[in-house]
Amino acid sequence: MRHDDKGGFPAQQQEPPGLTSQMDPVPDHGEKTYGGHGRLKGLRALVTGGDSGIGRAISIAYAREGADVAISYLPEEQPDAEDTARLVEAAGRTCVLLPVDLVHRQACLQVVADAVRGLGGLDVLVNNAGYHWDRGPSGLEGLQPEHVERVLRTNLHAVIWLCQAALPHLGPGSSIINTTSIQAYDPSPALLDYAATKAALNNLTVNLAAALGPKGIRVNAVAPGPIWTPLQPATREAKKIETFGADTPLGRAGQPGEVAPAYVFLASPSDASYVSGTVVGVTGGGAVF
Ligand code: NAD
Ligand code: MG
Numbered sequence: 001m002r003h004d005d006k007g008g009f010p011a012q013q014q015e016p017p018g019l020t021s022q023m024d025p026v027p028d029h030g031e032k033t034y035g036g037h038g039r040l041k042g043l044r045a046l047v048t049g050g051d052s053g054i055g056r057a058i059s060i061a062y063a064r065e066g067a068d069v070a071i072s073y074l075p076e077e078q079p080d081a082e083d084t085a086r087l088v089e090a091a092g093r094t095c096v097l098l099p100v101d102l103v104h105r106q107a108c109l110q111v112v113a114d115a116v117r118g119l120g121g122l123d124v125l126v127n128n129a130g131y132h133w134d135r136g137p138s139g140l141e142g143l144q145p146e147h148v149e150r151v152l153r154t155n156l157h158a159v160i161w162l163c164q165a166a167l168p169h170l171g172p173g174s175s176i177i178n179t180t181s182i183q184a185y186d187p188s189p190a191l192l193d194y195a196a197t198k199a200a201l202n203n204l205t206v207n208l209a210a211a212l213g214p215k216g217i218r219v220n221a222v223a224p225g226p227i228w229t230p231l232q233p234a235t236r237e238a239k240k241i242e243t244f245g246a247d248t249p250l251g252r253a254g255q256p257g258e259v260a261p262a263y264v265f266l267a268s269p270s271d272a273s274y275v276s277g278t279v280v281g282v283t284g285g286g287a288v289f
Pocket of ligand 1 (some may be wrong): 006017018048049051052053054055056072074076092101102127128129130132154179180181182213223224225226227228229230231233
């Protein structure tokens with residue numbers, strides 16, 4: 001992991017959803033550094049948005065900890081998904097590839113069914129797929145119905161339907177991990193709708209933890225700060241990338257591989273056996289309370 005970054009990146013822009021190979025520099029997903037310790041031995045995990053960024057780092061870490069993984073992603077992200085699959089398979093684990101747009105409930109139900117079929121069951125649901133569109137200084141006035149619809153459907157509606165579909169397959173020792181954001185606590189006016197979905201996910205996490213605790217199912221969330229992933233150059237002006245992450249207390253953006261260990265901890269039935277209803281911040285110092 002590169003702990004010596006000064007913050008910021010070369011100006012660059014992509015079309016959503018963005019591809020890893022077009023990023024400069026290519027993110028660090030822990031390919032060379034993550035070593036597993038059998039913490040997730042024999043578990044089966046569905047990681048939405050597992051093709052790239054934080055989802056790829058989670059998939060690599062889970063595989064190296066002994067889990068089989070199914071990843072969902074948008075069809076245009078097939079090259080990224082295949083790279084993630086190669087990394088999972090190199091760890092000796094199965095990777096089930098599920099290309100699907102999750103904005104409709106039926107797709108969410110189907111992707112869970114396909115993951116269960118491909119993995120032979122399900123122990124961990126990682127709700128990681130997410131989308132934002134930086135509206136710059138126009139904030140509220142700049143909101144476009146099609147963008148808002150996509151943000152709400154992807155970040156919030158899909159999570160509800162994925163949890164609903166996964167529930168019959170989960171049991172004692174299983175867990176759900178949602179991906180929220182520092183934006184839930186310290187929202188940027190340019191990400192008005194996105195920040196609201198992430199705050200809603202925090203609420204959903206606590207509420208689901210209360211509802212599913214009696215079944216022995218734990219529900220938690222991870223709130224990343226600025227992390228270097230395709231989402232950033234795909235949804236912001238090129239200029240904004242130059243200072244991305246520089247305003248954190250640690251003075252730089254994080255790499256996806258620095259976020260994955262929190263997801264490993266929360267998924268571990270032994271390490272996190274009494275951890276439910278909480279949000280773990282991986283923010284470079286931004287407060288998550
Ligand atoms: P990423 O672009 O690598 O991953 C997001 C993934 O979401 C995409 O790869 C895509 O497969 C998936 N996705 C988006 N829209 C979808 C749709 N309609 N249907 C199906 N899949 C869809 O970026 P990332 O930063 O790794 O994002 C992962 C999560 O982390 C997101 O929930 C994001 O909001 C959250 N997050 C990221 C940051 C950051 O700075 N990168 C900060 C806080 C939270
Ligand atoms: Mg992607």
